[in-house]
Amino acid sequence: MPEALSLLTTRRTIPAIALGAPGPDEEQIRTLLSIAVRVPDHGKLKPWRFVLFEGDAREAAGEKLLALKLAEAGDLDEARQNQERTRFTRAPLVIAVVSTAAPHFKIPEWEQQMSAAAACMNLVLGAHAMGFAAQWLTEWYAYDDKAKALFAIEENERVVGFVHIGTPQEEPVDRPRPDVETVMTRWSPEGAEGTDT
Incomplete structure (x- = not known):
């Protein structure tokens, strides 16, 4: 099996x-991002951008999310506090992929x-090809305007995913x-096979 097919099937x-x-x-990060931007992009609009969370910034991001949740909830048990605090420290690198889609005279926002x-x-595929692994997550803070503001993500932008990248610690x-x-x-002209026509 060609290497590329093996990559895709594993x-x-x-x-x-x-x-x-x-x-x-x-x-490797620059290579990953160069892979990320090699996608279909009707109109060459570059309708995305990337926010990287690495090193100590990951802990700081988690503390800000925790503070936001505490301000909203008033109190959280220790397990929930730890869950918020460690949102960005689960992997060595987290890349937020932000959609900057906007109305356009020709290119639909959906595209x-x-x-x-x-x-x-x-x-995700680039990480796998490099010998890393990844998980594409959204979670609540991808949809929360206050959380997005913490990360300088505008109200009109959408978080498509937080891609967590690191070395697998388990099989x-x-x-x-x-x-x-x-x-x-x-x-077929007579109707799709496998459906009632």
């Missing part, structure tokens, strides 16, 4: 909590958003995948 999500050091170095989603997937376990026959039809 990619597995490793939970962020199971991603440890080492993470990508500066050169721009899909381009950002493709950038997330390219990051990947594959999950059941759908039988492709159950998710496909073949169109």
Whole structure:
């Protein structure tokens, strides 16, 4: 099997909590981002950008999320506080992929958003190709305007994902995948095969 096909058929999500050091170095990060931007981009709009959380900034980001939750809830038990505090320290590197999609006279916003989603997937595949692993997450702070503001993400921007990248600390376990026959039809002028016409 060609190497590229092997890569695509062996990619597995490793939970962020199971991603440890080492993470990508500066050169590898730049390579990952260069892979991320090699996605379909109708109109060459670059409708995405990236926010990196690494080193001590990861802990600071978690503390800010915790403070935000405490301000909203008034109090949280120790387990919940620790959950918020460690949101960004589960992996050595977290990359937020931000959709900057906006109204355009020709390019639908949906296409721009899909381009950002493709950038997330390219990051995940790029990490796998480099010998790392990744998990693409959103979680509550991807949708919370106050949390987004903490990370200089504008109200009109959307977080497509926080991609956690590191070295797997456990053997990947594959999950059941759908039988492709159950998710496909073949169109014909008489009607799609496998459907009532």
